[in-house]
Amino acid sequence: MSWQWFHRLGSPRWFYEKTTPWLPWLTVFSFALIITSAIWGLAFAPTDFKQGNSYRIIYIHVPAAFLALAGYYIMAISGAVGLIWKMKLPFMVMKSAAPIGALLTFVSLVTGSIWGKPTWGTWWEWDARITSMLILFFLYLGMIALQQAFMHRDTADKASAVLALVGMVNIPIIYKSVDWWNTLHQPATIKFTSKSTIDPSMLYPLLLMVIGFYCFYALVLLLYTRVEILRREHRTQWVNDLISASDKRG
Secondary structure, eight states: HHHHHHHHOOOOOHHHHHTTTHHHHHHHHHHHHHHHHHHHIIIIIOBBBBBBGGGHHHHHHHHHHHHHHHHHHHHHHHHHHHHHOOOSHHHHHHHHHHHHHHHHHHHHHHHHHHHHHHHHSSOOOOHHHHHHHHHHHHEEEEHHHHHHSSSSSSHHHHHHHHHHHHTTTTHHHHHHHHHOOOOOOOSOOOOOHHHHSSSSHHHHHHHHHHHHHHHHHHHHHEEEEEEHHHHTTSSHHHHHHHHHHHHHHH
């Protein structure tokens, strides 16, 4: 039964139909969390005694950085599942995750630079954390480019999956860069195995924003994947029936 459920989960049609009712709930939930935490963090969290109000960019920078890394895990795992079990849906998820991850990494780099100017006195520093994040950005761009570089979709999917798996070596480097090397970037302030170094009045809206970003990421990934499913399955009967039903309602 477990294997039947696993292979059913890999069905593009099953995925499309089952995720349809999730979309409005994810939309409301993610925007409610993001708006609430943004107001809380930007308007009500106290001013930092060292950085002043410039620290408030963490409410965008930190969630974007978290999702840039988590999104790469999702992309690489999807590619591995597609290669091992030869399923179509994981490759669609992998392809859909690439542009979202690239955008989040870009946001992380830009907000980090904006934060670095008043904190470090420079927009950019080639320290270990920033450089490894830049490499992550290029890995995402490489995934997007590989998808467009091959005539055959299967070849593009397999090549992209291999790149995603090879690029996984960069993720622990990003995580541990502030511990392994002497860099300008501050150590992690949110810790799960010990006490966080950020005050709870600043931490709680940040955690709420991270949850909101995760929900928003799930929403966008579902939407991208659903579009990719329709694009790849456009010749199947169920997609034609779906289009016909939509035309009748319209």
